[in-house]
Amino acid sequence: MIRDFGLLEVLSILQGMWTTLALSAVAFIGGGVFGTLVALARTSAWKWLRALAGAYIDFFQGTPMLMQLFLVYYGLPVFGYHVSAWTAVAIGLTLHASAFLGEIWRGGIQAVPKGQSEAASALGLRYVSRMRDVVLPQAVKLSFAPTIGFLVQLIKGTSLAAIIGFVELSRSAQIAASTTYKPLIAYGLAAACYFAICFPLSRLSARYERRFATNT
Amino acid sequence: MASAQIHAHVADTHKANEEPIITITGLQKYYGAFHALKNINLEVAKGGRIVICGPSGSGKSTMIRCVNRIEEFEAGSIVVDGISLGESLKNVNAVRAEVGMVFQQFNLFPHLTVLENCMLAPIRVRKVPRKDAEAIAMTYLERVRIPDQANKYPAQLSGGQQQRVAIARALCMTPKVMLFDEPTSALDPEMVKEVLDTMVSLAQEGMTMLCVTHEMGFARSVADQLIFMDGGEIIEKAPPEEFFSAPKSERTRNFLGQILNH
Amino acid sequence: MASAQIHAHVADTHKANEEPIITITGLQKYYGAFHALKNINLEVAKGGRIVICGPSGSGKSTMIRCVNRIEEFEAGSIVVDGISLGESLKNVNAVRAEVGMVFQQFNLFPHLTVLENCMLAPIRVRKVPRKDAEAIAMTYLERVRIPDQANKYPAQLSGGQQQRVAIARALCMTPKVMLFDEPTSALDPEMVKEVLDTMVSLAQEGMTMLCVTHEMGFARSVADQLIFMDGGEIIEKAPPEEFFSAPKSERTRNFLGQILNH
Amino acid sequence: MTYQFDFGVLLPYWPQFLHACLLTLWLAATAVVCGFVIGIATVLARRSGMAVLRVVALSYIEVIRNTPFLVQVFFIFFGLPTIGISFTPWTAAFIALSLNCGAFSAEIIRGGVDSIPRGQFEAGAALGLTPLQVFRYIILKPALRIIYPALSGQFILALLTTSIVSSISAEELTSTAQLIDSDLFRSFEIYIVATFLYFALSMIFSFIFKGIDRAFFSYPIK
Amino acid sequence: QSVQEIKDRKVLKAGVQVAQVPWGYTDESGKLTGFDVEFVRLIAKELGVDVEFVPVTPANRIATLLTGQVDMLAAVMGIFPDRQKVVLFSRPYCNNDNVFIGRADLKASGWDDLNGARVGVPRGTPQDKAVTTANPAGATIQRFDDDASTVQALISGQVDLIGAAFTQLGNIEKVAGPGKFEQKFVLSRVFNGVAVRPQSREFADHLNGVIGKLIESGELSALYKQWIGKDMVAELPTTGEGDAPLPVEIPN
Ligand SMILES: Nc1ncnc2c1ncn2[C@@H]1O[C@H](COP(=O)(O)OP(=O)(O)OP(=O)(O)O)[C@@H](O)[C@H]1O
Numbered sequence A: 001m002i003r004d005f006g007l008l009e010v011l012s013i014l015q016g017m018w019t020t021l022a023l024s025a026v027a028f029i030g031g032g033v034f035g036t037l038v039a040l041a042r043t044s045a046w047k048w049l050r051a052l053a054g055a056y057i058d059f060f061q062g063t064p065m066l067m068q069l070f071l072v073y074y075g076l077p078v079f080g081y082h083v084s085a086w087t088a089v090a091i092g093l094t095l096h097a098s099a100f101l102g103e104i105w106r107g108g109i110q111a112v113p114k115g116q117s118e119a120a121s122a123l124g125l126r127y128v129s130r131m132r133d134v135v136l137p138q139a140v141k142l143s144f145a146p147t148i149g150f151l152v153q154l155i156k157g158t159s160l161a162a163i164i165g166f167v168e169l170s171r172s173a174q175i176a177a178s179t180t181y182k183p184l185i186a187y188g189l190a191a192a193c194y195f196a197i198c199f200p201l202s203r204l205s206a207r208y209e210r211r212f213a214t215n216t
Numbered sequence B, C: 001m002a003s004a005q006i007h008a009h010v011a012d013t014h015k016a017n018e019e020p021i022i023t024i025t026g027l028q029k030y031y032g033a034f035h036a037l038k039n040i041n042l043e044v045a046k047g048g049r050i051v052i053c054g055p056s057g058s059g060k061s062t063m064i065r066c067v068n069r070i071e072e073f074e075a076g077s078i079v080v081d082g083i084s085l086g087e088s089l090k091n092v093n094a095v096r097a098e099v100g101m102v103f104q105q106f107n108l109f110p111h112l113t114v115l116e117n118c119m120l121a122p123i124r125v126r127k128v129p130r131k132d133a134e135a136i137a138m139t140y141l142e143r144v145r146i147p148d149q150a151n152k153y154p155a156q157l158s159g160g161q162q163q164r165v166a167i168a169r170a171l172c173m174t175p176k177v178m179l180f181d182e183p184t185s186a187l188d189p190e191m192v193k194e195v196l197d198t199m200v201s202l203a204q205e206g207m208t209m210l211c212v213t214h215e216m217g218f219a220r221s222v223a224d225q226l227i228f229m230d231g232g233e234i235i236e237k238a239p240p241e242e243f244f245s246a247p248k249s250e251r252t253r254n255f256l257g258q259i260l261n262h
Numbered sequence D: 001m002t003y004q005f006d007f008g009v010l011l012p013y014w015p016q017f018l019h020a021c022l023l024t025l026w027l028a029a030t031a032v033v034c035g036f037v038i039g040i041a042t043v044l045a046r047r048s049g050m051a052v053l054r055v056v057a058l059s060y061i062e063v064i065r066n067t068p069f070l071v072q073v074f075f076i077f078f079g080l081p082t083i084g085i086s087f088t089p090w091t092a093a094f095i096a097l098s099l100n101c102g103a104f105s106a107e108i109i110r111g112g113v114d115s116i117p118r119g120q121f122e123a124g125a126a127l128g129l130t131p132l133q134v135f136r137y138i139i140l141k142p143a144l145r146i147i148y149p150a151l152s153g154q155f156i157l158a159l160l161t162t163s164i165v166s167s168i169s170a171e172e173l174t175s176t177a178q179l180i181d182s183d184l185f186r187s188f189e190i191y192i193v194a195t196f197l198y199f200a201l202s203m204i205f206s207f208i209f210k211g212i213d214r215a216f217f218s219y220p221i222k
Numbered sequence E: 001q002s003v004q005e006i007k008d009r010k011v012l013k014a015g016v017q018v019a020q021v022p023w024g025y026t027d028e029s030g031k032l033t034g035f036d037v038e039f040v041r042l043i044a045k046e047l048g049v050d051v052e053f054v055p056v057t058p059a060n061r062i063a064t065l066l067t068g069q070v071d072m073l074a075a076v077m078g079i080f081p082d083r084q085k086v087v088l089f090s091r092p093y094c095n096n097d098n099v100f101i102g103r104a105d106l107k108a109s110g111w112d113d114l115n116g117a118r119v120g121v122p123r124g125t126p127q128d129k130a131v132t133t134a135n136p137a138g139a140t141i142q143r144f145d146d147d148a149s150t151v152q153a154l155i156s157g158q159v160d161l162i163g164a165a166f167t168q169l170g171n172i173e174k175v176a177g178p179g180k181f182e183q184k185f186v187l188s189r190v191f192n193g194v195a196v197r198p199q200s201r202e203f204a205d206h207l208n209g210v211i212g213k214l215i216e217s218g219e220l221s222a223l224y225k226q227w228i229g230k231d232m233v234a235e236l237p238t239t240g241e242g243d244a245p246l247p248v249e250i251p252n
């Protein structure tokens, strides 16, 4: 019954890799949309909105993602909202990622020279156009490297979705380890998969960082 | 000096209209506790060409930035072309659309091409169709003599070219007044002239201009009024001949001595 | 012009010593494929005061940066005070300790006070005891007339003050040669004079100076040789009277026309 | 609502929670300090003249940054014994976390060093300082000032990462919470309390970091 | 949760462990199987509904049940007094013996022999509780996330002895080779029950009936023999409540 580490284990770990990618995509897209709002709130002219966004960021950056997912998935039903695992993970990861991305993009927005939004104002552009046409495109470029850096963290972090039953990369390695008692091979393979996904992203991020270091 | 013969010509275009296009009354501005502008009063006639100089920190930038409300102010009023800069957001935008501004640091949008830089505001603010905006932009790029750079990005241009694009970009909104904040002081010496020439030709066409600059050659040949500011106040205001030959204030004299004497 | 009467005096101190303190022979410098310096030859006598000018990108900075090896070079030799800049790291440090450098952007260390800025190199390079280093630093801060700013941080000073600290900092290593790379071009106009005055007084005391600048008033009154560079070459080298009144090269004439004419 | 909250039952466990918090804090703090030193050494190695050092430093950074912490912990605790090196759980956790912090802080510190204007390096060299002196006396402090927010963020992440070392039987806040959970089965109450304890710890951390910031990086800039 | 609701829904949602050989795991063909899994399939057949298996871990299984993500747990869950306070257990459907397994060269036949030994247990399991309560003098207790890590700690020499279900010895021999590790002493006999939410008494009663039938027909002991490789205890307690189904100490 305990068996050798075979093709089946390899396949199930690769299968887990797809789930990891899907979870990361959900988290990144959800986090991106809400993160933009968080970043705008964090740089807004209203003090209370900035404070609110600041508290939101502090909370989600200050508690382990494990706890956040746990509280969303097992907590919502307690208050009468029964959600599917995908909905729960989408909510949990979106909240988590939006706090981090919001903070990263706030940095990007504030790194755009003040002269840019002044010049836009001087041309008569209003807030929406100023942000959409002038500030955000530059902010996104400036924060591209840290954004990708966070994406790498996020991909590794989705392993925590195992707690709500997702059989993703880490969990599939864990299962393979339990049925073969070869944890080093199982986790080693998982590590190789993570590395295969994350390394190119890290390189990309580093390249952009360098490009900006030389451009500015 | 090449601009000497221009002078007479510029002066001619001017005298015709005398109703003020900018009226600043009792303007007060604070940065926190720091009193940056102290009771500024100024009238600028249509077609007027004002050059403002003064030591660093004297409030020159602050004053012209108040004119199009990039800077808020605490007291006083500024009326531009009949529109008062009250609290209403609508008025602010109305004024900004009438007033062009050129910055020391160019402030071109680096992610847009030269052409797109010029088209952005007409499209977003004036709702001009894309095609027309492009035509307008090309007209003004020709006007500043760089139509061939239209599809480059700002980073690919020299400082002097960038500043001329910035001027063209402001002109695309067909402003009634142009504000310049030290437009040549971030430029390498050999590019100063091309930008000044562009400004001289704008003046020749009767554009109302408020210009912070220490280019005294330009001031002498183009300005109809020179203003010297210090400590947030207008210390001296006079036509160029008088300003240079017989400054009333001691501080003006010292300042002129410093910037002309090396 | 305040420095007019200085001129004669500066000239006097000079003639005494004629052995060259800097000898540049056949200097070649590439940035990748770009040929930045093309066969530069130059001798600077002890107490010599060289002013270098030329259009942007002509290699002025590159050349003086080669003198203290902040920039590596591909061919040729530079001998400073008898020390040849060979491959040895030891020679590089020996030369750097003899040659002071002042940059356009001041490059003061923002996390150290003015005094600490001046004490750092004597303590770490010359191993001077703290106490003595402080005394040396104060001497030179008095020399540039800002001893009262000793405990401030660079950000709390004006540009002109910062640049004078930068000069004092370099002097604390008691260099035999001072290099200046556009020391006044990042300054507001009213601060240019205080820095130039400091440099003039250095010259009066017989300091050997290589100075990249476009301040032609300063060049005229202080330099004993003017150099015009373009495209990585020395195009013209002449004493000031000759340089301004009868430049041999067409390019020099054009350049002078541009920077003197506005 | 199918679930009745009862935080009262947790009250008798407060000494365990407190103890766990202190352990977590201690593990995070020591690993962070050690990681920071490793980070600086790695940055110097990456800038060094020796190609071997540069390659080693780079590989270290890339491997650590692109694999999950759990795998790193497992490797050190379960993997190294196969070649005869074994550590107690706590030591293994400390080593893993320090190495992890080291790689991340190295990248951050490098970013900070790169952001220092070239003129600062040149001015240092022009005064005759050696490269190491330039780094130590001129670059380090301003670079730290620039990256300080990123660095303290990274260290708070390290604090949260300690939750993972429970899997190799190192006792800290998460494992204590799980242990209490297996006594009480009051998962929500326990996880809510644990979440807020983590939050409190990270707020304490960032408070301390702000203090350090004020004390060491308070020189004025424009 | 009424039986009728499940029948109307036509699906039984059951929480099982999926990485726990031989109780619940995926076999070579990728199919989920094991004693618990097949047991649930029997129950579903009896109810006339399909099964939806939800993977759970020891750490999250109770939360998964109480928040309504599953109808029942058959997740290698021993009946203990503290668990009885939060969930409702059916009558036991099998026994699970807890033993200590250690290096062959180690002499240990009871708590008193553990001086200086490092003892590994999966966190929060009966073995953990037993060691924690006994607190053998001079022993270091190390707690791991799951059985696999605990076994790995034993095999890699990070601990000398582990507390585990008796089914683990076969697994260990398969990996480390026979003769290196052996069962040292038996700790207790635990009875596993199906857990449901406390309100679902009707469902629990129904399950009791089904289990009784499966025991009577001999199907259950056959299943046990097939998967666990040993004989099931003949006399399982007949209720999941009260003291009757609690673990039995086995004196060394
Ligand atoms: N955002 C601000 N917050 C606080 N003080 C400010 C701010 N902007 C300007 N100031 C102060 O207001 C005063 C006037 O500044 P302003 O920029 O108008 O001077 P300026 O005459 O344009 O000087 P410069 O020639 O250096 O551009 C200065 O003392 C400056 O320090």
Ligand SMILES: Nc1ncnc2c1ncn2[C@@H]1O[C@H](COP(=O)(O)OP(=O)(O)OP(=O)(O)O)[C@@H](O)[C@H]1O
Residues within 6 Å of the ligand: C031, C034, C036, C054, C055, C056, C057, C058, C059, C060, C061, C062, C063
């Ligand atoms: N680090 C570098 N890499 C590549 N090219 C360089 C580098 N530094 C300078 N250059 C090039 O070498 C040429 C000479 O540069 P240098 O800085 O010496 O000019 P300069 O005469 O000092 O100009 P400026 O008046 O703008 O300071 C320029 O074309 C410049 O683009």
Ligand SMILES: [Mg+2]
Residues within 6 Å of the ligand: B060, B061, B062, B181, B182
């Ligand atoms: Mg200004």
Ligand SMILES: [Mg+2]
Residues within 6 Å of the ligand: C060, C061, C062, C181, C182
């Ligand atoms: Mg230069």
